[in-house]
Amino acid sequence: MTVGSHIIADFYGVDSSILSTVDSMADIFEETVRYSGATKLASNYYQFEPFGASGVILLAESHMSFHTWPEHELVTLDIYTCGSPEMTEKAYEYLLNSLKPKKVDVHRLTRGLSVPEHVYSKPIIDSMEGSKIKGVLSL
């Protein structure tokens, strides 16, 4: 089993007026969380001077973050959710549509890849009379 999927994306050629102020980025990020169906626990945003912004949203399903370099038309993004990989992809799709990068470097990582199957499956299978069940997450 695994515990989560992580999309690590650097967006180039993004409109620098969006990347310059934390307000525009925070709006997009809060909407990304809603669109993806994730559960926000807390968030922190920061405005750099003279321009540039950072933000991290702590989710029940892990976290999302952004860091912008408006002078390079660059924002580096992390979307990490445990449970369904569809949630991660949905958030990514929303960010692509909102930020409209001209170029993207993206990596998709599976987190907790080496969690042994037997840790959870044995007692669950016993109690379910041998039906196939995936491991249970702690959230």
Add this chain to the structure above:
Amino acid sequence: MTVGSHIIADFYGVDSSILSTVDSMADIFEETVRYSGATKLASNYYQFEPFGASGVILLAESHMSFHTWPEHELVTLDIYTCGSPEMTEKAYEYLLNSLKPKKVDVHRLTRGLSVPEHVYSKPIIDSMEGSKIKGVLSL
């Protein structure tokens, strides 16, 4: 030029009593920030029931995060700092020494790899009479 270095590490076989409560993990993370020399802007921590914890620290240099699964003796870590890669490695070293994992899956990514050299270097080189200067970060 690039904008930052990102260590993505899943630690297995960590003492589950450390991973179960947010207090022990928050203490280690706050100390990791201090040891690495990073500048903390804000942090959010969360205690899951019956066990498990998450935390994100927003840094002037980007962010660090953890998400624990004590039932799997697993913590997934992200250390992302812009500027010096030594800061990222120092934080990673501190976490290795504090959490003592039996097994580690680690990826090292360079963020903002496709930022063109010419964006910043041209005017700086002009004013420095041709000496070699790396691009300037926005922080």
